[in-house]
Amino acid sequence: MNDRPYKPNLSTKSEKKSELPDYVTSIGKDQYKIDLTSPKIQGVGGFPCPKCGTTISPDDESEDIYTILDTKVKDDQLAEVILQCNNCGSKLTLTGFLEYPEKEEKK
Numbered sequence: 001m002n003d004r005p006y007k008p009n010l011s012t013k014s015e016k017k018s019e020l021p022d023y024v025t026s027i028g029k030d031q032y033k034i035d036l037t038s039p040k041i042q043g044v045g046g047f048p049c050p051k052c053g054t055t056i057s058p059d060d061e062s063e064d065i066y067t068i069l070d071t072k073v074k075d076d077q078l079a080e081v082i083l084q085c086n087n088c089g090s091k092l093t094l095t096g097f098l099e100y101p102e103k104e105e106k107k
C-alpha cells in the first residue's frame with residue numbers, strides 16, 4: 001500500500017508563483033486575462049497593467065495607452081476585448097463585460 005516513491009519537497013522557498021492580483025490570470029508569456037467583474041476594478045475605471053503597472057482604462061478610447069487588437073461580441077454585447085499595452089507590449093484579454101451591469105444611477 002505504501003509503495004509510492006518518496007517525493008522530496010523541492011519548494012522549500014515560499015511558493016511565489018506570481019504576484020498577480022486575483023482578477024488577473026496569466027494565460028501565457030506576457031499574456032494576461034483580466035476579469036472585469038472583480039470588485040477591485042469595478043467603479044475604479046481602470047486597472048494597472050499586470051506587467052508594467054501602466055493604468056489601463058477600458059473607457060479610454062484614445063489608444064495612447066493601449067491598442068485594441070480584437071473584440072468579441074456575443075448577443076450584441078461586448079464579451080471580450082483583447083488589447084495590447086503600448087508600454088510593455090503585453091496582451092491583455094478583458095472578460096466580464098456581460099456581467100457588467102448597465103450603468104445605473106444608484107440613488
Ligand SMILES: [Zn+2]
Pocket residue numbers: 049050051052053054085086087088089090
Ligand atoms: Zn504594460
